[in-house]
Amino acid sequence: MQNLVQYNDWLQEESANMAREGLRTLVIAKKQLTQEKYHAFEQNITKARLQTINRTRCVREVIEILECDMELLGVTGVEDKLQLDVRQTLESLHNGGIKIWMLTGDKLETATCIAKSSKLIRRNDDIYIIQQVATREECLQELNIFKRKIGACLVITGDALQICLSFYEKDLMESIIESPSVVVCRCSPTQKAIVVDLLKKYRNKKVRVCAIGDGGNDVSMIQSAYVGIGIVGKKGKQASLAAAFSINPFSYLTRLLFVHGRDSYKRTASLSQFIIHRGVIITVIQAIFSFTAISLYQGFLLVDYGTVYTMFPVFSLVLDQDVPADIALLYPELYKELAKGRIYQGSVIMYVGLILFDADFIHVVSITFTALILTELLMVALAVRITVF
DSSP states (O other), X not given: OTTTBOOOHHHHHHHHHHHHTTEEEEEEEEOOOOHHHHHXXXXXXXXXXXXXXSHHHHHHHHHHHHSSSBEEEEEEEEEOOOOTTHHHHHHHHHHTXXXXXEEOSSOHHHHHHHHHHTTSSOTTOOEEEEXXXXXXXXXXXXXXHHHXXXXXXXXXXXXXXXXXXXXXXXXXHHHHTTSSEEEEEXXXXXXXXHHHHHHHHHSOTTOOOEEEEOSGGGHHHHHHXXXXXXXXXXXXXXHHHHSSEEESSTTHHHIIIIIIIXXXXXXXXXXXXXXXXHHHXXXXXXXHTTTSSSOSSOHHHHHHIIIIITXXXXXXXXXXXXXXXXXXXXXXXXXXXXXXXXXXXXHHHHHHHXXXXXXXXXXXXXHHHHHHHHHHHHHHHHHOSSBOO
16 A cells, blocks of 8 residues: 555554444546557556566566555445354354354455454454564564464464565465464465465365355355355355355355265265275175185176165165254254264174075075165164164
């Protein structure tokens, strides 16, 4: 802002006051050009647009030369109200073990005010602000101070983040990942995508990155994340069209994650586990009895094992639901604990049957095949909680 508009104490004071009240400020300025300056700008911008290498950077440099030392006309402050149930949604995400970062193009004061009003930064949380750094020594000093503030939320500007990343990328990311909440203000669309890529690079291997946005500036961030969620709103549908999932109010995020996401993960994991287990146990049985020249199971038994006997019970896991949707929304802590695989030893059934009956070949086939079927059915019964038809 200092480079764009002529210095004015009134502008700095009023914009800071509006930002502290949570208003989004817009500065209006103008610049008069002579005929010679306009023709020079037109030639330079045309030349920059014809570049085949670094075209975007060349165009930006030409525009930056023009957009400087402008005359101030006025400043406006617009109240951007939070959507319904935003605070409750963020609180539920916190309780579900999800860390939330806010990447915004607003001023530092506006971003901090919004983070507090939305409960992204709680009342008792310590806040550490990194606003202006220029050298390696300043970056190291700020990083060391932040490391000593255990459990503090970080508020950092996009320019400061970019400078710190150029010197201490690994140390900075490892430190801020442990922070409960992070706010990056004055963040450009490119910087948003860079932050998402760095989270994917330095994250815990079990963690996945989800990006949520509602405007065209969030498209690059949404496309860089593992899962992109677009919100349809006043800013258009660019974000929702570029995302994997689209929701209308922000509050629908809890149902998307805690109900549909949780059930989808549980069902997919259980189904994959049982399909793999089904193939493994019949392979092991055939390997054990492969020392004889006679086939243990006839062809129709093998075909029926994978279709008639085990397919429908196993696929009933797709309809499994351990808790109702309202309970999953009421207790976000359930999101942390997903279903664990259970193992039932079918070999116990098989060996008990071999002891009780004669070891004739026909009895071996019947006992072992029955053990396989009972193993699959019992494993499905142990895993299924509430089946919805």
